[in-house]
Amino acid sequence: MRPRLLLLALGTFAVGTDSMVMAGILDGIAADLDVPVPAAGQLVSVFALAYALLAPVLATATARWDRRRLLLTAMGLFTAANALSALAPDYGTLLATRVLAAAGAALYTPTASAVATGLVPPERRGRALATVLGGMTVATALGVPLGAYLGRADWRWTMWLVVALGVAAFAGLALLMRGLPAPAAGAPGLRDRLAPLRDRRVVAGFATTLVFFLALNSVYIYLATALRPATGGDQGRLSLVLLVTGVASVAGSWLGGRLVDRLGVRTVLLAGSALTGLVLAALPWLSRSLPGALVYAAACPLTGWAVSVALPHRMASIDPPNAPLLISLNSSALYLGVASAGGVGSGAMALLGDRWFPAVSAGLALVAWAISAATATTGPARAGRTVARKGARAGARV
Incomplete structure (x- = not known):
């Protein structure tokens, strides 16, 4: 596989x-x-x-x-x-x-x-x-x-x-x-395929993804501005920060997949979005020095990409036969967040200034946490693991 x-x-x-x-x-x-x-x-x-x-x-x-x-x-x-x-x-x-x-x-x-x-x-x-x-x-x-x-x-x-x-x-x-699994025979038509859009869980998942990626990218797009006190405008220092960001993103994705399987979607969503919000809130102080900027570059992508794994998993688990459509909705929400982040970030800078504008992103991460807390369930990962363990025990008894 x-x-x-x-x-x-x-x-x-x-x-x-x-x-x-x-x-x-x-x-x-x-x-x-x-x-x-x-x-x-x-x-x-x-x-x-x-x-x-x-x-x-x-x-x-x-x-x-x-x-x-x-x-x-x-x-x-x-x-x-x-x-x-x-x-x-x-x-x-x-x-x-x-x-x-x-x-x-x-x-x-x-x-x-x-x-x-x-x-x-x-x-x-x-x-x-x-x-x-x-x-x-x-x-x-x-x-x-x-x-x-x-x-x-x-x-x-x-x-x-x-x-x-x-x-x-x-x-x-x-x-x-x-040899991929074929689509189910008699796949539903357009109207039936769009029925999940009337499900509150789908709408909540879409909103969580949109708000969370809006929070991340409203800072990421203007990262050079946010970290200018630490980098002094030096391209070499900024490149180092971006390298750490990339490595931490890979680690966060890897970690998120394992945590979702072990702890469930809800736990990863709540813990990850809360930690991301805290790191974003701390950025005005972390950006004062290069070591602080590197802490941000390691911590924010680590927690953010862990959440990014949990989000499509949550959507697909709502209605597994419609997983391609639901995951596509999650992707749409993600890219809407990216597309909107430039305007939100620039507006935040105009309102709060170059140092304090990450506070808006921290607030958005808190909103994503609140939506997850109100709507996300533990998810099927833990249930699937329980079924597998029961099956193994039954096999052992036989």
């Missing part, structure tokens, strides 16, 4: 690199295509919004597709769109290709997450999700720095890096991703 999970993670690594590296090459894009930097920045927002809007629609439209075919179609579309981005002659064309890339990503990531939960027994689903989502976190530690480095010479080389990753993922999926 593990090689197939790693293949799925390679695809999310490509998606994560593509979605996060754009911020590092905006200056090069603006200069090459002769547009203002703020206009180039819209490429990030358009990708995030397109992903958020398309994920549930595409999950519903492709509900009856064979899972392998769906993964290959998604990765093929994503890879082709990035090749078109690399060849884009003008800003308008590049903007259109980012929408196509978002469509491929919106189709791939929820499908890969849902497939991962079907490849393992219930008591290991948290770790399976952590492996697939780990591709996104590894992208922050490896893919984004490499892409940004290539982009220093020409931003188009960064796009070709994403294309190469997509081709590798597509080839691996085509060769090894066989």
Whole structure:
């Protein structure tokens, strides 16, 4: 099972690199295509919004597709769109290709997450999700720095890096991703597929993900500003902080998967969101020195990415037969949070100043905690583990 999970993670690594590296090459894009930097920045927002809007629609439209075919179609579309981005002659064309890339990503990531939960027994689903989502976190530690480095010479080389990753993922999926569980016969239609949207638990899960990622990214987007007292504007110090952030993100995803399987979704959500809020609240003091900034860079991604594993697990457990749709809704909420974070962060800085604006993010993390406390259940992980243990004891008696 593990090689197939790693293949799925390679695809999310490509998606994560593509979605996060754009911020590092905006200056090069603006200069090459002769547009203002703020206009180039819209490429990030358009990708995030397109992903958020398309994920549930595409999950519903492709509900009856064979899972392998769906993964290959998604990765093929994503890879082709990035090749078109690399060849884009003008800003308008590049903007259109980012929408196509978002469509491929919106189709791939929820499908890969849902497939991962079907490849393992219930008591290991948290770790399976952590492996697939780990591709996104590894992208922050490896893919984004490499892409940004290539982009220093020409931003188009960064796009070709994403294309190469997509081709590798597509080839691996085509060769090894066989024998996946087929969609249930007589899969429900569009109206039935959208029925979960009337479930309060689904709405609560969507709201938790949206608010939590809004909290994280309202600071992350402006991290250079928040940490300027510690870095003194030195790019080398900021790069060190970002490296620690990337490594901690990988560790948080790994830890979150194991904690979800051992302790249950609710415990991870409550503890993780509370700790994240405390770290964000402490940032105005931690940012006074480089050691303090490194503490923040290690602690916030560690707790934040642990929560990020629990969130889709919670959504999928509400209605397992509709897991692809529910996970796509979780992904939509995540990207809506990312798309909204720039405006919320800048508004917080205008209101509170460069030092104190993380207080808004701390408050949002508290809101996410409150929603989880009011709506999240222990989740099926613990129940699944109990059933497995009972089955083992029964087998032993026989």
